[in-house]
Amino acid sequence: MxxxxxxxxxxxxxxxxxxxxxxxxxxxxxxxxxxxxxxxxxxxxxxxxxxxxxxxxxxxxxxKRPPRAFSPGTSPRTIIQLVVWMSCDMLTNKMSTNRSSVHFSLPQVELWFPFFKHLLHSITRRLRLHYIFELSKFDVRWFVSFLTFLSEPDDxxxxxxxxxxxxxxxxxxxxxxxxxxxxxxxxxxxxxxxxxSEGNKVKVRGYETSSVTIQTIINTPGNSVCVDCGAPNPTWASLNLGALMCIECCSGHRALGAHLSRVRSLHLDHWPPGQAGILAAMGNQLANSVWEATCSTTDKLCPNTTRQEKEHWIEQKYKDKAYLAPLPQLELPLGQQLAHATADGNVRLVMQLVAHSERDDINATDGEGRTALHVACQQGNSVLAQLLIWYGADMDKHDVHGQTALNSAQLAGNASCVHLLLQNQPKP
Incomplete structure (x- = not known):
């Protein structure tokens, strides 16, 4: 162990x-x-x-959540005391013989609003806890437990x-x-x-990526240094960002979650042609022309920046999109711009557009019911097809002729896209 x-x-x-x-x-x-x-x-x-x-x-x-809103001069402890008072009064009335005349005589009317706001906040924030399943019991033990629950800070x-x-x-x-x-x-x-793990160059999943493929990725413009802090010889990659990073910035990308940055080791993981193609077609120079378009030199990270500062900056860059290049057009809908950029094979513009897009934009259709993924597969552009899939393209969407993106790739004879789509099919 x-x-x-x-x-x-x-x-x-x-x-x-x-x-x-x-x-x-x-x-x-x-x-x-x-x-x-x-x-x-x-x-x-x-x-x-x-x-x-x-x-x-x-x-x-x-x-950490922001401080709760209470009326002036009212502390959280006062609210809990009010809940105790109301609970006792409620239970007393509940146990009385005249149940039809339940009456509360609150000492301070102004405490009603913050109490209910606090109560609603706590319940909606923590529905996952078992207290919600005890609501029907309504006994003294439940109230003691529930009041303890309310008085504890979330998280x-x-x-x-x-x-x-x-x-x-x-x-x-x-x-x-x-x-x-x-x-x-x-x-x-x-x-x-x-x-x-950096020192262990091993085969993964029965495959071994050729040194030529790795060198092609490294030789892509900008890939000699980390995409975020500029440290030399980065050995980790983000698949959907098409960029290489150092081991410290890799930690920040992992913290973002796989939906924002799919992190892999350049030397330890197997690189299928579709994934390697994106790294070779994009690279750090292109990625930063999108994600750092409005970033000044003074705002950029440097290799000796602390890990905590790096993680915060990486979150600003990719999650908050603080330095993202603005949209090139405001007149056309995003989905239409994305289809045009895909048809033109413009990798940088597609990256820029998907960074601004929601899932509905990526799956928007033209007059024939085709999505940008249909277009990429019809043209045999497996790099853009993979990028669109990572950003939420629906592989099962049909056009007006009943064809999916896979059907479009098959009819056009684009084997690389057919293979890519089959690889990305969800496992049964």
Whole structure:
């Protein structure tokens, strides 16, 4: 299992039918594995444990919500006291014989609005918790439990480990110091695992990408340095961004999630022709002409910027789209512009347009019911077809003749697009 780096008791959110917090004995090992057991003695006996390989994960702390709105001079504690008072009054009236004349004589009318705002906020924010299933019971124990629930801050000392496959594990510490200690230790182990993997050039999934393919990607304009901070010789890639990055910026891309940046190792992962084609057709120079079009030199990252600053800047760049190139046209609908750019084979413009697009724009149709994906497959442009699929193109959409993108590729005799679409079909 490897020597232990950090260990202790944490609460883990159960994803099973009985959704609740359960105490676990958690260990973080120096080999990059995080294990958790129901109890310490089961850890000692090495039974009933589960493990998480941190190589393909990132760790996140749920965002802090803004302060709640209360009336002037009213503290959260006052609200909880009001809830207690109302609950007792309500229960007293409920148990009285005259149930038709329930009456509340609130001492402060102005507290009604913040109370209900607070109550609604808490319920809507945390419907996933089991309290909502107890509403019908309406007894004293439920009220005590519910009031405790309301008085606790949301996301108190929680952190989430998320894998590239979008699997997640939610843990909760007993305090802020313990939370930060675990998050920092996990981040350090993720980075160590990534660095260790750099030295292991191995075959993946039974394939081995040729050195010619790798060198072609490296020789693409801008790919000699990291797309974000400019560090030399980047060895990690974002598939859908068509860019290479260093190992530290890779951590920031993992934190974005696979829907924004699909991270892969340049040397460890297999690169099918469609994926390698995007990296060779785009590259860092093209990517930054889209994603950093309005970024000044003083705003850019540099290699010695701290990891925390890099992660924040990367989030601004790709999630908030702070430096994104503006749309070239405002008169034409986005979907129509995208179809035209695809027909022209303009990779940069397609990248720029999909960055601005929602799924409906990407799947917009022309007079014949064709989408941009239909156009790419009819023309045999597998690079643009793959890019459109990653950004949400519907492969099953039919045109007015009942043809899907796959049918269009088959009729046009474009084998590369046929192969690409079959590869991207969801597994049964």
């Amino acid at each position: 490897g020597s232990t780096f950090l260990q202790g008791n944490l609460s883990k959110w159960s994803g099973t039918l009985n959704k609740e917090w359960k105490k676990k004995y958690v260990t973080l090992c120096e080999n990059g594995l995080l294990t958790y057991h129901p109890r310490l003695n089961e850890y000692m006996q090495n039974v009933n444990g589960k493990e998480i390989d941190l190589l393909s994960t990132t760790v996140k702390i749920p965002g 108190a000392y929680e952190f989430t480990i998320v894998s590239l496959s979008e699997e997640s594990w939610l843990f909760r510490a007993d305090g802020p110091e313990e939370q930060q200690a675990w998050v920092s230790a996990i981040q350090a182990q993720i980075l160590a695992r990534l660095q260790a």
